[in-house]
Amino acid sequence: MIDHSCSPNTSLTLNWTSNPPIATLSALVDIPPDTVFTRPSARINLYTPFADRQLAIAAALGYSCACPACSSPSATSDERRASVPELQMACLAWLEGGMGDPVEICREGKRVLDEGGVMDQEGVQVGKTGLAEGLAAVAASVQS
Numbered sequence: 001m002i003d004h005s006c007s008p009n010t011s012l013t014l015n016w017t018s019n020p021p022i023a024t025l026s027a028l029v030d031i032p033p034d035t036v037f038t039r040p041s042a043r044i045n046l047y048t049p050f051a052d053r054q055l056a057i058a059a060a061l062g063y064s065c066a067c068p069a070c071s072s073p074s075a076t077s078d079e080r081r082a083s084v085p086e087l088q089m090a091c092l093a094w095l096e097g098g099m100g101d102p103v104e105i106c107r108e109g110k111r112v113l114d115e116g117g118v119m120d121q122e123g124v125q126v127g128k129t130g131l132a133e134g135l136a137a138v139a140a141s142v143q144s
Contacts, residue, residue: 007038008040029123046126069124087105091138102139113131
């Protein structure tokens, strides 16, 4: 069984092009034996504030989430989570139109992605690889 969590330990990918479709469950972190596998509901944005996540979970899943991220919410957690999509948008703005300061974007990326950074503090690894690739593209565009 796989439970919902706003700080999941797995990621689910679906390959619809294979026949039959293939679902792959990948560990995002080391998972000790006897630990329940968790993943976010596809209808929940993990980077929204606690109150908004709770409303979305209640509407989509019919219950109130009590995962570790939701059992002790804080304004600090909401601010940290909000920094991830803001960084994603900054990467896109630079790559698509040269908007923003690429040095500041990369500095913020380091704060978010490094070990012990925002994503580690929040226990959210979903999207980390894509964000790292976006930051690498920003850095490469500055160097060329």
